[in-house]
Amino acid sequence: MSKQNNKKKAHLLGFMQNGFNSHATGMWRHPRDKVNWDYGRPEYWQHIAKVLERGLFDAIFIADQLAPYATYKGSSDHSVRYAVQFPCNEPSTIVPVIATVTDKLGIGVTLSTAFEHPYSMCRRLSSLDYQSGGRIAWNIVSSFSHGEWNAYGVDGRERQDRYERLEEYMELCYKLWGSWDEGAVIADKSSGIYGDPSKIHEVDHDGTYFKCKARHFVPPSPQNHPVLWQAGSSNRGRDFAAKHAEAIFAVLPTLARMKEYSQDLAQRTTERFKRPAGSVKKIFGLQTVVGESRAEAEEKFAHIRDCIPLEGALAWISGHFGLDFSRYALDENVANIEVPGIQGLFESIVYAKDGAPVTVKEAALIYAQGMGMPVAVGTAKDIVDQMEVYLDEGGADGFMLITTFTPGCYEEFVDWVVPELQRRGRYRDRYAGSTLRENLLQY
Structure with missing residues (x-):
């Protein structure tokens, strides 16, 4: 095997929301964003999917x-005013x-x-995985924001x-998927x-948080259950x-x-939970801005930053972190909060x-630009240079590419950066299989 083929190859994923504006706040203002596309129509999503x-x-x-985020100044007004991930449709649709x-x-x-009860969650995920031929992943989250708790009419204080x-939730999911x-x-x-009723087992779960006495309503999908994804930090x-x-x-x-x-994750995986090394693929967030020259890419990046409204940025970090940042001076060090x-x-x-110290204002603008992800700006070669460092020295197995203007940011990445990754032996030239799990385990 050649030295080139021994290099770690990158997994790539596109990171979006099913909404008007994803994670780069104010990007809907960009002159190249969603030109002649309606985010709520199938054609928009189908085009992006085919590009990916x-x-x-x-x-x-x-x-x-x-x-909607509703922490900043005690209201969701600024989320509405600046389209801070607003409006947003249900993701599985x-x-x-x-x-x-x-x-x-x-x-x-x-x-x-x-x-949502684990029974209905498993039914929905199994149905989607079955219908897609085994291509579903579930990003497991528990809700965190004041706006979410208030919307569902429950106590917004963090559950101790x-x-x-969540552990019991997963226990019941595994029982249903394995039944x-x-x-x-x-x-x-x-x-x-x-x-055969003797082979389709009734799950009888009587736990601290959940009760369930039923057979799983959906036959096993090609993956048996969706790929399990998490963003625990x-x-x-x-x-x-x-x-x-x-x-x-x-x-x-940072690196x-x-x-x-x-x-740390490797140690927890192998030593604490006795799973084989490499059991968890580490996909790190990355924002890319590619140009035919570095100067062109820098100019494009400056235009992206210019689209960010400061109050919209403050509304987002307030909602995401559960703290009203209007109470703090813009020049206060966020490390003290x-x-x-x-x-x-x-x-x-x-x-x-x-x-180095980061002020509240800087924090809001950095986060609104792309959730605090590192940014690679330059030619395709410049971007792959940076990705290689993260793969070889940072431990990344791949990258979650956050959007800027859509669908153009993905079109440019696929047309310019993917070929450079392939030339360096850093990326696949074909899919390994038909299911997501097969492709995730390809390397």
């Missing part, structure tokens, strides 16, 4: 939140839209465990037992017997990911943070300048 499949991406990954025009592309959906509840034995379906027309979140996840999405702003995270929500992502902006 042409680029041999593992999946499109659909993020979500369940209600676009799965059949995408699956019908693609053959290999995986579809990751973010679905919250907070307000959140992870205990159909091989040979359970007979489907004999002459006898009229469809299924706090101490408890890392444990949950090391125990359950097949892949993890992490936002790590040093990538190294620390990779080493304690936030109740998503600790790991908050660290992505605390360390965004590699240890």
